[in-house]
Amino acid sequence: MPERMKPYTLSLCLLAAVLYLGVQALTGERGLLGAAERDSLLEQRETQLHDLTEQRQDLEVRVRYLRSESLSRDLLEERARAVLGFADPRDYVIRVSAAAAQPSKSAPS
Numbered sequence: 001m002p003e004r005m006k007p008y009t010l011s012l013c014l015l016a017a018v019l020y021l022g023v024q025a026l027t028g029e030r031g032l033l034g035a036a037e038r039d040s041l042l043e044q045r046e047t048q049l050h051d052l053t054e055q056r057q058d059l060e061v062r063v064r065y066l067r068s069e070s071l072s073r074d075l076l077e078e079r080a081r082a083v084l085g086f087a088d089p090r091d092y093v094i095r096v097s098a099a100a101a102q103p104s105k106s107a108p109s
Contacts, residue, residue: 026032065072066079087093
């Protein structure tokens with residue numbers, strides 16, 4: 001029996017390789033069936049990138065105004081009060097809990 005199967009050995013190996021590659025093309029990490037999951041992950045990462053880019057731009061503006069050549073007195077005073085925890089005697093201080101301070105995503109801006 002092994003002598004009769006000898007001509008088919010290469011064909012069986014190639015068939016096994018094609019089947020393996022076909023299954024991987026469908027179900028593998030980068031397969032066709034995982035495209036929706038990759039798209040949703042990409043969308044999440046793009047949103048995260050957008051948020052971080054906005055945050056970085058805001059921080060760059062704040063740093064620019066805290067440099068000695070373009071010092072903003074208002075920003076310096078705001079940062080000093082936030083860091084030191086002081087308030088001007090003429091200020092009205094309203095304490096808000098952290099949960100109430102964060103705006104909800106459903107509220108219009």
